[in-house]
Amino acid sequence: MTHPPEELKEQISRHEMEELGFALIGVVKSETFRLHPPVVGSFGREAVFPHPDEVFPQCRSVIVVAMKTRDDIYDTILYRERLFAGVYDEIIHHRLYKLCHFVEDLGFGARLGEKISYKRAAVLAGIGHVGKNTLITRTDVGSNIRLGVVLTDADLPADESNDPFAKTVCGSCQRCIEACPAGAVTPYSVDFSVCAIPKLFDASDEQAREWARGLHKHVSTEAVIECNLCQKACPYNQ
Ligand code: B12
Ligand code: SF4
Ligand code: SF4
Numbered sequence: 001m002t003h004p005p006e007e008l009k010e011q012i013s014r015h016e017m018e019e020l021g022f023a024l025i026g027v028v029k030s031e032t033f034r035l036h037p038p039v040v041g042s043f044g045r046e047a048v049f050p051h052p053d054e055v056f057p058q059c060r061s062v063i064v065v066a067m068k069t070r071d072d073i074y075d076t077i078l079y080r081e082r083l084f085a086g087v088y089d090e091i092i093h094h095r096l097y098k099l100c101h102f103v104e105d106l107g108f109g110a111r112l113g114e115k116i117s118y119k120r121a122a123v124l125a126g127i128g129h130v131g132k133n134t135l136i137t138r139t140d141v142g143s144n145i146r147l148g149v150v151l152t153d154a155d156l157p158a159d160e161s162n163d164p165f166a167k168t169v170c171g172s173c174q175r176c177i178e179a180c181p182a183g184a185v186t187p188y189s190v191d192f193s194v195c196a197i198p199k200l201f202d203a204s205d206e207q208a209r210e211w212a213r214g215l216h217k218h219v220s221t222e223a224v225i226e227c228n229l230c231q232k233a234c235p236y237n238q
Helices: 005-019 030-035 087-105 118-124 175-179 196-200 206-213
Strands: 024-029 040-042 045-048 061-068 076-080 083-086 110-112 145-152 217-220 223-225
Touching (some): 030 118, 061 087, 061 118, 083 087, 087 110, 087 145
Antiparallel strands (some): 024 061
């Protein structure tokens, strides 16, 4: 069965929105990632996020989706020492697997894009721009969105942004910088070694861990709602 690209994209978009509950969808060609240097640095380590074709060599299109998450409950993480699972991660992965199956049922290859930098994919696919807190922010829905990526060998029409790295959303606002109790946010950068979230899991530094515990809302002894004060402060999220 052959599908004209526009019709195929329309079919996938309708499924994403109506069946899977994603609010935003964008597509970027795999080759567009090669026009920009790879993103270096993940979880405080010197790691390089791969290009999509390094994860899935047949990849032609990268589908970026966003789920609205206005409720703090999405930020809940269940943890035990260094093992942890996030509520929104589970929800979004479940939906992304369903999206992969849908694309496969249409006769194309599909893979989860969890190794790709989501924020890089989102700016390239025109989902939004990076704010000073480094989160993907839109003037209509703010940054209360969670992202997910699916790689496919289907050749889909792109929604690529003309100016993906533009600093257009913040102006002179500094609220996220002022709101961070750890002082981790500087314009367009977050210091991972200072942010409270990783410290919660660092059993080797009991003092830092205790301090971080105070910034997270404890639901039980093994469940917390992660800090998101730099996100909450954003006027676009009010
Ligand atoms: C590691 C990680 C963290 C780390 C490090 C965060 C960081 N700033 O890098 C910590 C623990 C601190 C963290 C915290 C949070 N995180 Co986090 N995190 C991730 C994760 C798993 C990888 C990101 C990473 O390694 N970054 C390293 C840097 C080098 O690369 P990058 O951030 O991906 O992309 C860079 C380039 O794209 C480039 N860039 C692109 N466009 C532009 C434009 C300009 C102007 C500039 C200067 C740069 C630039 O700069 C980007 C930012 O540095 C992603 C999921 C994923 N797979 O991508 C979620 C993710 C980024 N986190 C997310 C969220 C929501 C949070 C929190 C609010 C926690 C919470 N309550 O859930 C806080 C917010 C803190 C903050 N202000 O960033 C969301 C962001 C959604 C959004 N709207 O953007 C993601 C995408 C998860 C998801 N599934 O949606 N996170
Ligand atoms: S998540 Fe909390 S500690 Fe981390 S950068 Fe944002 S406000 Fe600061
Ligand atoms: S709080 Fe202000 S500076 Fe920070 S991301 Fe939102 S608009 Fe930009």
